[in-house]
Amino acid sequence: MECSRCHHLVPKIRVHWPEGAICGPCFTTAARTYGLCSFCGTERLVPGQTATGAALCRNCAGITTNLDCDNCGREAERLRGGHCARCIVTTDLEQILAPHQPPDMRLKRLIVELAAVPRPESIITWMRQPATAELLNLIGTRQLPLSHDAFDAMPPSKALEHLREMLIAHRMMPDRGDRYLARFERWLDQRLQTLRDTPTIATPIEQFARWHHLRRLRDNNDPTRNMDNATRCAKQEITEAAKFLTWLLAEYDTTIDDLTQGQLDTYLSDGTTTRTAIRNFIQWRARAGIAPPFKTRYRVARTAPLASTRQHLDLIKHVIEADHVLLSTRIAALLLMLFGTPLDHICRLTIDDVVTTPTRTTIALGAVPAPIPPALLPLFHQHLEQRANSRTMNHRSPWLFPGYTAGQHISEQSLMHRLRSLGIDITAARNAALHDLAKEIDAASLADLLGYSTQVMNIHAARAAVPMATYPAINRPRSHLRTN
Numbered sequence: 001m002e003c004s005r006c007h008h009l010v011p012k013i014r015v016h017w018p019e020g021a022i023c024g025p026c027f028t029t030a031a032r033t034y035g036l037c038s039f040c041g042t043e044r045l046v047p048g049q050t051a052t053g054a055a056l057c058r059n060c061a062g063i064t065t066n067l068d069c070d071n072c073g074r075e076a077e078r079l080r081g082g083h084c085a086r087c088i089v090t091t092d093l094e095q096i097l098a099p100h101q102p103p104d105m106r107l108k109r110l111i112v113e114l115a116a117v118p119r120p121e122s123i124i125t126w127m128r129q130p131a132t133a134e135l136l137n138l139i140g141t142r143q144l145p146l147s148h149d150a151f152d153a154m155p156p157s158k159a160l161e162h163l164r165e166m167l168i169a170h171r172m173m174p175d176r177g178d179r180y181l182a183r184f185e186r187w188l189d190q191r192l193q194t195l196r197d198t199p200t201i202a203t204p205i206e207q208f209a210r211w212h213h214l215r216r217l218r219d220n221n222d223p224t225r226n227m228d229n230a231t232r233c234a235k236q237e238i239t240e241a242a243k244f245l246t247w248l249l250a251e252y253d254t255t256i257d258d259l260t261q262g263q264l265d266t267y268l269s270d271g272t273t274t275r276t277a278i279r280n281f282i283q284w285r286a287r288a289g290i291a292p293p294f295k296t297r298y299r300v301a302r303t304a305p306l307a308s309t310r311q312h313l314d315l316i317k318h319v320i321e322a323d324h325v326l327l328s329t330r331i332a333a334l335l336l337m338l339f340g341t342p343l344d345h346i347c348r349l350t351i352d353d354v355v356t357t358p359t360r361t362t363i364a365l366g367a368v369p370a371p372i373p374p375a376l377l378p379l380f381h382q383h384l385e386q387r388a389n390s391r392t393m394n395h396r397s398p399w400l401f402p403g404y405t406a407g408q409h410i411s412e413q414s415l416m417h418r419l420r421s422l423g424i425d426i427t428a429a430r431n432a433a434l435h436d437l438a439k440e441i442d443a444a445s446l447a448d449l450l451g452y453s454t455q456v457m458n459i460h461a462a463r464a465a466v467p468m469a470t471y472p473a474i475n476r477p478r479s480h481l482r483t484n
Contacts, residue, residue, distance in 0.1 A: 005030075005049070018062040019049060031067055031077035032121070045075035077121075085120040092127065097140045106146055106172040107139070113170050119391035126392075131159035146173050152186060162405055166393050169407030179408075180227035181217055184234065188214065191238065200255040201245040204285070209238050212284050226344045228412055240277040256291070264294055305428035306463075312337065312432040315424060320379070322422065327379070328388040328401055328410075329418045334376060336419065336426065339450055340433035341365055343412045343419075343426065349400040354384065366451030434460040 001013050004020025014027040022030070030047035037046055038054035048061020058067065058075075069076055069084035076084035083091070090111060099107035114123050126132055138144035144154070151164050151173075161183075167173040176182060188209055195202035213234040217227070244267060248254055252263060264282070268275055276296075285291040307315070319325075319333045335341045335349075345365070353364040361377055362369035372380055387402055389410075394402040399409035419426055434457070437446055443457035450457075 015065055017048070017065070028077065032119070079124075085124055086115050089115045089120050089123045089127075092124075093136075096127075096136050106167075109170065110167070110172055114393070117392050118395050122392045129159065131157055132163070135159060135163055148173065148176055156186070165408060166406040169393070178227050180231045184217060184231040185214070187235065188238070191242075195242065198249070200249065201242060204245065204256050204290075205238060205242050207288075207290070208241060208281050208284060209234075211288070212280075213238065226412065229344065236274070237277050237280050240274060241281040244275070244278045244281070256285075259291070259294070261294055264296070268296070305425055305431060306435060307425065307428040307432040309432070309436060312429065312436070315429065319422060319424075320376070325422065326388055326418070327383050327386065329415075329422070331380060331383045332401060332410075332415055333419055333422060333424060334379075335363070335365075336424070337429050337433055338373070339365055339370055340430045340437065341450065342430070343415050345451065347401060347409050347412050347415055350398045351384065351387075351400055352398065353400065354380070356381075366447065366449050368445075368448040370449050431460070435464045438464045 001011075001021060002009055003013070003023035003026055005022055005026040008023065010023040012024065013021040014024045015022050030049075031045070033046055033055065034044065035046050035055050036043050037057040037060055038050065039056055039060040042057055044057050045067060046055035046057050047065075047067065048056030048058065048063055050056060058065075066078065067075055069078065069087055070082035071087040072084065074084055074086065076086070079085055080088055093111040093114060097107045097111060099111060114120075117123060127136065135144065139146070144150055146167060148164075151160060154160055161179075164173065165179065168175050192202060192206050192209070195205060217230060217234065245256055247267060248256065248259065248263065254263075267278075279296040282291075282294050282296050286293040316334065316337050319330050319337070322330060332343075332346050335346050336343070349363070355362050355364070355369065360374075361372045361380060363372060364370075387397075387400070389402040389404055390397060392404075393406040394404075394408075397407070397409075401410040401415070402408075403410045403414070416426065434450075434452075437450075438457065438461040441449070443454050443461050446452070447454045447457045
């Protein structure tokens with residue numbers, strides 16, 4: 001049978017409304033849509049539609065299907081026992097968490113917060129996940145106290161960290177600082193524990209990890225540091241250094257204290273390019289006076305990827321027309337391809353960075369707001385109204401791109417994977433955007449607009465064969481801007 005709303009052939013029709021037969025997915029969407037009725041102007045559930053697609057309330061659409069919760073009376077899709085999702089979340093969590101036995105105000109607030117999200121159906125789905133159900137049961141039986149020490153003692157898992165961040169975001173657990181640093185500290189303790197049986201490896205690795213990386217990561221003097229990338233880099237260097245020491249012991253039956261230049265050259269010449277990650281370990285030992293200096297090589301990119309103007313424009317068109325792709329992914333892709341904005345900067349944008357006036361909409365990427373092209377304004381405004389992950393526990397999020405985890409923005413790694421799934425070479429797209437912009441705007445103005453340093457924009461202008469001597473105020477200092 002054909003659904004009158006989506007016009008798909010479906011094996012079963014859910015309901016028949018005045019407009020025709022409605023399939024299950026269309027019914028679910030309709031029963032969860034709230035807004036202004038286009039006919040009477042009342043703000044309420046608007047499951048109906050006019051012939052042109054305008055929203056209608058039940059009365060104006062002539063819909064007689066019962067969409068009132070038997071428990072609270074709210075207009076909503078009736079689920080288990082005729083109750084709405086919000087009531088089901090409240091009832092189930094009260095049974096699981098037992099907030100009155102003994103009384104715990106934090107658990108009472110947790111139930112209220114989870115039931116209050118704009119899309120409570122997502123909380124029901126989350127609660128049904130086995131890992132989540134186990135954690136909630138442990139909290140309800142008081143076997144898992146709401147403390148960081150108790151959470152740290154649990155086996156690491158995404159479900160555990162998601163719940164932890166949720167409790168922190170809603171002040172049911174204390175914020176103990178940067179989450180990436182906290183995760184790195186736990187990872188480091190576990191990693192060093194695996195090396196305890198080999199002191200000749202464990203000791204130099206612990207020195208490098210704690211005296212160099214951990215001390216640097218705990219330094220709060222740089223608020224713009226990308227801690228996700230910094231901790232990933234530290235983990236890789238520590239892991240590769242441990243592999244190197246293991247190789248030394250296996251191949252030469254020797255330790256790092258007896259390392260020779262020939263052994264180091266052999267290791268770097270063989271194997272994968274990730275071996276060059278030991279360079280910092282070798283140089284740090286020399287700087288610290290632990291070992292003599294050795295010659296090491298950089299891992300140097302052989303080319304600077306650059307998409308052609310035609311390829312770049314075709315990709316922008318593809319992203320604009322990709323209606324099947326999550327809108328937030330498309331907006332982030334457009335910021336990359338239009339302005340050359342680095343992914344870590346895109347992730348940290350807030351809704352306050354976008355300003356709309358009667359004449360234009362701008363986004364604050366640098367010292368001077370950058371205008372959004374008029375043709376793309378409908379997409380940007382739609383994203384502001386319907387940000388992904390803003391209807392669950394992140395519904396109060398200030399981020400332009402909220403993450404799945406409460407209180408957090410989307411991670412750079414997650415965004416990177418999404419853009420690559422669209423066929424975007426991130427470095428090539430970024431370089432192409434800056435290459436084209438450098439032909440139109442002088443380096444000093446472009447630096448103010450995009451948030452780069454003038455020196456970086458000079459490099460892109462030189463690659464674009466722009467005569468830099470004709471640009472005014474090219475050497476003005478901008479220490480407050482990014483330098484890479």
